Amino acid sequence: MLFSLLFLLFLLNSVTGTCPKGTVSDPYSNKWKCLAFVTPGKLYLTADGFCNDEYNGHLTSVENGFVNMFISQNADTAFVNETAQRFWIGVNNVGGNGWTNMDGSNATYFDWAPEEPANSTGSNGCVSVNMKGLWYNDDCFTNYPYVCGVSELGVTPTTPSTETTTKPASVIEYGYYGNGEWYNVLYNVSELVSTVEGMIQNASLNHSLIDATWKCLAFVNQTKPYMVAEGYCKDKYNGDLVSVPNGFFNMFITQTANFPSTEVLSTFWIGVSNISGNGWTNIDGSNVTYSDWASSEPATATGSNGCVSVDSKGFWHNDDCYTDHYYVCEVPEVGVSSTPQPSDPTTTTAPDSVSCWSYIPFAIDYSSTLTAIDLQPASIIEYKHGGVNFYHVPYDVSELVSMVEDIEYDIYLTDSYIDTGIFGLLYLGVFDYKDGIPINSVIFAGRASLYYNISDTQSRIDFLTANGNTVTIVLVNPGLDLTDITQLRNVNIVQWSEDSTELLTNIQKGMECGGGSPVYRPCKKWFSFAPDTSNTLSGTDFGTQIAFLKKESSTINRPDKIQVVYLNDPIYSYYDWNHPESFSYYNPFYITDQNASMIFNLNKTLSTLYEDYYPAHVNKMVFQPPFVAWVSVSNTSTYENYGGADEVVQKLKDAGFQLTFFLLGPDVDASKLQNYTTNFVYWKNMSNPQPDDWENIRMKAYGCEN
Known part of the structure; x- marks a missing residue:
């Protein structure tokens, strides 16, 4: 009775603490004085990353029974509308070296449910808590609501800091734990430079948890055989297929590869192999000291079957090296040698961030009516009045960027018509694929006029928008006469914006995303x-x-x-x-x-x-x-x-x-x-x-x- 009364008083007092907005005071903790109860649910490391990004904290540690009861009773109210009746806390044994907290401290208190913990390392080594305060070692790839430990206002967290450094261009950047940060599709070199300059390493991340030699990763959104993927990592990033030093890193790259905004993967390449038959090594030259083999693996583990792929749960498979998988490249930091120090890594390969799973062919007006030609994104065709130039299908983003940089607009041609670009798009081979993946055509126009009549243009748009496909016209110049194009059906019209985020958002609003998968008839050759x-x-x-x-x-x-x-x-x-x-x-x-x-x-x-x-x-x-x-x-x-x-x-x-x-x-x-x-x-x-x-x-x- 006395405890219940004291507990109620503490709950009432929590309203008036010095905690950040949206958090509650925890009077029982000597570590985290404030708590944030967060929905919707996330994967374990993604949840911890949110705690760090949003609150400069971590998934909360639990020091004693008072803290455990306080958290679970508040969670019972905060998570009442959640289907999952468990939530994540910071205790884990992902590294396999004993139970620790995500804030770097040792776990000293436990309240295990009957027959727990079991299967308590690696991807099953994360602790969830039910609404009665009982603990379970759980699958880290489950989406649960979670509780963040947050410092009081004006109090600096005691987690280890890192030197702030600018990192090279990549699709995502990552810290030593937590979630990846995804960047928008870049529209031009200027934005690319600005984005790279803004990729600053978070100063509050915990070094000891991930302990990876490579601080930057490229998640490459193309499927390649093992050695071709490795060659791409070397040529593009002066790196290798990634090595994996421990369970935290293995979970990080797997959860990032399956980040909700990206295409969900089945398997991807990492840098571990036994191609020579002399034992498992990393392709960057370092020793393999960590592994997370799936059941019955490794098998048939040498030669052309001696390459390691990772599935969506982080389990390793020795795989046919000639299979096409996505992959992850290790990328040196700016000013840091690309030669790694031997460590305990395992390698994985994963995909690039894709904002919209679809084919996106572009048509660019290259007449002199287009005043912002240098600001336009990559294209498949370019057009002007009386002509269309087709570009070969680019192999990767680098080639695409080079193609766009080489576009020169015709200063002597003062006329252009949108329907010329529409006409050119009709004849792209992407419309022969017929694999269920949406096709979102984008036309960048300097004028809004039509050369042909409305009905002819509409019939071409009807072809481009069949089967759920879309057409978006981006008007690059302001103040255009919209008389013609406002009569067209099934067309999204977007006005150019110097704010690239706003422009991208407006373009994506009209796109159809998701569905289908690449099909190669009669087969992939x-x-x-x-x-x-x-x-x-x-x-x-x-x-x-x-x-x-x-x-x-x-x-x-x-x-x-x-x-x-x-x-x-x-x-x-x-x-x-x-x-x-x-x-x-x-x-x-x-x-x-x-x-x-x-x-x-x-x-x-x-x-x-x-x-x-x-x-x-x-x-x-x-x-x-x-x-x-x-x-x-x-x-x-x-x-x-x-x-x-x-x-x-x-x-x-x-x-x-x-x-x-x-x-x-x-x-x-x-x-x-x-x-x-x-x-x-x-x-x-x-x-x-x-x-x-x-x-x-x-x-x-x-x-x-x-």
Whole structure:
């Protein structure tokens, strides 16, 4: 009775303390004098990060039974509308070294529920409390409401501080614990510089918890095989796939990778591997001293299966190194050497922040009517009155930025019309993907006038907005005549703002985000086609070959995955990978004439194929296996026709090509070609519109099945 009375008096007194607004005074604690009861629920480290960002505190420690009862009885009221009847406190054993508090102090009081704690380390090593004050070691990846420990006004927290340093550009920045900080899509170099200059390390974060050699991370939103991902980290950031020193760091990168504003991942690469078969090491050269293997892992743990991916719960899997996963790069701080000191890390790979899961093709007015050209974001096409320029599909943000920086507006052209940009967007290959991912087209316009009539323009907009897709017109110049565009339906109209956050918010309001996943038909490969243009085939058979290839290529839903090589001795032409245009606008099998003076030569054909691949591969490091090449072979009657190709065939195979030879006509001898490949498609009777038994062998010819 006496305790209840004292407790009530303390509750009444809590209204008049020196705590920040929105918190209550805790008279029983010698550490945190104020408490914040926070909803909605968050993952454990994300919750702690909020406590630090919002209150310069941590998830609260619990020093004794009075504090425990005070917190749980207040939580019963504060969290009454929450489905989850537990909440997070700062006690944990994530590191596996015993129970500690997130503020860095040792845990000295416990009130475990029956049969607790169990499974008490790693991703299960976080403490939740029920409304009766009983403790549970819980899954750290659960969303619970939480209680922050907050210092009184004018009192500085005693958590260790860090030197304030400016960090290099990246998609997110992170401290030593807590949540990642996500940055908006950047609109230009000036904003990028401002953003980077503003990325200042939080001075109140606790070094001892994360203890990572690398203080900056890049969560890369593209899927790559293991070594390609590592190469990107080196080339882009002068770093490596990330190493993981302990359970806190493992949980941090996993929870950040699954941050609610990003695409939810299944697995991602980290830097741990056993490719050499000599034991698990980090690719940055440091030793592996921490691991969190999933059940029955590691298995088949060397060579091409010796790479480590991490799932959405932070568990490790030894994985096929040729699988495409997202990944996380270690990034050196500005002025800090990129050579890490050996530590106890494990590596993971994760994705970049995406504000809106969708495809976003851009059209930019590059006439002189556009006065703010230098402020515009990346684009896919540029337009002016009477013309559209298509840019190849950019491989990454760096290439995209370079493309935009190279745009020059036409100072002599004073007219431009929005419908020219709309017309250009119609013919982008992204509309062939048809994978359920929304397409949000954005047109940046210097004028609001139309060249064509309203009904023609509306029909084009109806195409662009089919299946839930959207169109947004950004009016870059002020005071425009809106008579034409206000008559259009299903269009979002946004006025340019110098405030990039405001502009981005207004653009995103009209976007459709989420849904679908990338689809590659017939399968995820790069396809090369090398038709025969020599004088061997009759005109009719040549036409049949081209018609067949044209039909087949149109079944591939990603035009940017197709390359077509024509050999017209000594000149060849090609339709390259990452081409932006749709098949409905431009089919690569446009050729109608043979070269009447050219003799079929397999070595020259394959050499041309390799020459087209090699410069792109070396200069951009963009195109990575698997590649499938369809090569038409029409003549094996002499060694000149089929011989001498051993060296180039080996180069193509080393690069990752699967060669499939289409044997055109009854006289081609497959036995003369078996030292090059054993993948043959027979087309003995070319009066038929497709090769022999095509329906049964089609997927194998594409390399989509063994």
